[in-house]
Amino acid sequence: MSLSRDSSRSDSADSDEPRTPRRKRSTYETRFLADLGPFHDIGFFIGQNDADLQLVTCHKLALARVSDVFAHIFYRPDNPLDDDEPIFVQDISPVAFESMCGFAYTGEMYVETFDECCGLLYAAKKYNLCEELRNQCRAYLWANIYPNNVWLCLDFARDNDEPQLYQTALQILQLKTSKLLMREKFRKVSESSLVTLLQQENLSIASEYELYDACLRWAERQMDKRQLTNSRDTVRHLLRPVLPHLRLLAMSDEELNQGPLADDVLTDDEAVALFNRTEVDGLCPTREERGQPRVDSFCAFAFSDEMFLLHLESEYFENTYDVFAMAFSSSGDFFSTQLGVVIPTQIRPKDCTDDTYDEDLTVFLYNCTKGEMLSITRFKGEVRFDSQVEVPFRQPVQLKSKRVRKVAKVVFHRAGTYPARYPLEEGKDGELRVATFAGHEKVKLWHKRSYNFIHFCAYTVDSSTTDKGD
Incomplete structure (x- = not known):
């Protein structure tokens, strides 16, 4: 060739x-x-x-x-x-x-x-x-959607009939909205992707003003890109497709006065109606604020061993695993020994009659404070659907400093759907309890609601001082 x-x-x-x-x-x-x-x-x-x-x-x-x-x-x-x-x-x-x-x-x-x-x-x-090549491509794309390629993935997956990639990109938009809106790449998104974002009922934003301000920045970029005159009519033309989805009536009086009523992007009739808190044609009639996103499950693609080796060659960087399969970024216990993690197993597919499947995944443990890999553990074994499995680190990791930012990630070698949330009875937020883990007696299991995918972190404390981390 x-x-x-x-x-x-x-x-x-x-x-x-x-x-x-x-x-x-x-x-x-x-x-x-x-x-x-x-x-x-x-x-x-x-x-x-x-x-x-x-x-x-x-x-x-x-x-x-x-x-x-x-x-x-x-x-x-x-x-x-x-x-x-x-x-x-x-x-x-x-x-x-x-x-x-x-x-x-x-x-x-x-x-x-x-x-x-x-x-x-x-x-x-x-x-x-062959389907093998397609799945390798999907695994690579899935791992690298966040944080740089969410919008590109949304457009590509929608245009090329990739529903699982599309759903993943949409979940990331919902879970990381504020952060993604502040990235420079947001200003370059397509109009269809922007409208898709605004159509979501649940987004991780502080208020609707974030979306309004982001739309203005997007319009400014469009004017520069298309070499259009910066005028009220131009901005109005660019925002016409998004205004029916911006919940301006859900904004506070202060936000309205600082934003839509001051930026001269509305017609006189729209401005008067918005000031009086009444509905008007062309603007979104919804007064309720958007809810916070809730993702109950996510679809993971399988990394081949070849792609897995390439993943290992890279230094630690943010990717999709930080959204769905990362846990305990914290200072940790003083003089603690990290033993492993407890993770959920796959959700059984509707057309599957088996109770078990062969799991295959790798758990990374990074010391981000020093930029070093602490542990790489490959887990293979038959497990039950809709349960959980203990994954002890290949070697227990001793941490002798409170100022250690440690991150565990899971890389999947078998495709499937995993739960992203846990019932309260399985572990209340901030729960610290004593249990048996992988043959160790009286191990502390630390659970935090902000963890993604990984359920519990297991460790022992080698001093009388216990610090639960952040």
């Missing part, structure tokens, strides 16, 4: 997404075949415009072996392909197409960014490549 383009890649300047290093092809034979440019027998011009076309060449047999769509294109007897004529592909980026060809030769996935993986998943679905 060869690609006639410069080897350097241009990424957006404001992207702080950790890049995933590419793996070298695993064998000499696959490297030889892929790089055998003079003997390639098919070429593709990739790009939307003539000026941007890039040539990718490879072997027809390699692509036909992994795709019945390519096999039909190359070898159908009713309309034989002219080998001297390249095939034009306008809806896939050159990088994504090259990654797809790389998978055809090696059976391994190569992506560096979220955008590339979106393109590869689109190509895999278009050309009907």
